[in-house]
Amino acid sequence: MPDWPKPQPEVSAEAAGNATLDADEPIRPWWRRSPALAACAAAAIGLGTLWFANMLGRVPLDAHSTLGYLLMLPLLLIVPAFSAAGLRLSWIAARVPGRWRWIIGAVVLVAVSANGWAIASFVTALWRIFSH
Numbered sequence: 001m002p003d004w005p006k007p008q009p010e011v012s013a014e015a016a017g018n019a020t021l022d023a024d025e026p027i028r029p030w031w032r033r034s035p036a037l038a039a040c041a042a043a044a045i046g047l048g049t050l051w052f053a054n055m056l057g058r059v060p061l062d063a064h065s066t067l068g069y070l071l072m073l074p075l076l077l078i079v080p081a082f083s084a085a086g087l088r089l090s091w092i093a094a095r096v097p098g099r100w101r102w103i104i105g106a107v108v109l110v111a112v113s114a115n116g117w118a119i120a121s122f123v124t125a126l127w128r129i130f131s132h
Contacts, residue, residue, distance in 0.1 A: 031089055031092055031093070032092065035092070035093040035096035035098065035104055036093070036100065036103075036104055036107070038089045038090075038092055038093040039089070039090065039093035039094075039104045039107040039108045039111060040107060041086075041089055042086040042087070042089035042090040042093065042107075042108065042111035042112075042115065043086075043107055043110050043111040043114060045082055045083065045085065045086035045089070045111075045115065046083065046086045046110070046111045046112075046113075046114025046115040046117075046118055047114050048082075049079050049080075049082050049083045049086070049114075049115065049118040049119075049122070050114050050115075050117055050118040050121065052079055052118075052122075053079060053118045053119075053121035053122040053125055054121060056076070056079075056121075056122065056125040056126075056129075057121060057124060057125035057128065059125075059129065061128075061129065061132045065129070065132070066129060066130060066132055069129045069130070070130070076126070079118070079122055080118075080119050080122050080123075083115040083116075083118045083119045083122070084115075084119075086111055086114075086115040087111075087112060087115045087116070089111070090108045090111045090112050090115070093107075093108050093111075094108045
């Protein structure tokens with residue numbers, strides 16, 4: 001029979017000292033802790049939604065496709081919502097001071113332009129679909 005390790009006795013909160021989490025201390029979200037990660041996530045969201053808006057702009061249209069896209073419209077509206085979230089992440093990342101601010105600023109500029117272009121492409125694609 002193998003020699004299993006014995007369970008450790010539980011340590012009380014007083015004995016643990018400062019190792020426990022304070023319930024009153026707020027935990028900041030990841031996008032506030034790491035502006036570089038927020039800027040990169042915003043750029044990735046922008047490029048992904050730009051790709052989807054580009055694909056949506058090239059869908060074939062026939063006599064019955066408008067009804068199909070009208071039924072899919074609630075799901076399609078997720079795309080500009082993601083782009084809006086990418087713009088919000090860009091805003092948060094751009095406001096944080098630091099020594100890498102110019103690099104983060106360049107990534108934020110790419111993210112803002114990609115997300116803005118994605119929203120414009122999405123609106124253009126919907127206009128094309130529903131004006132058919």
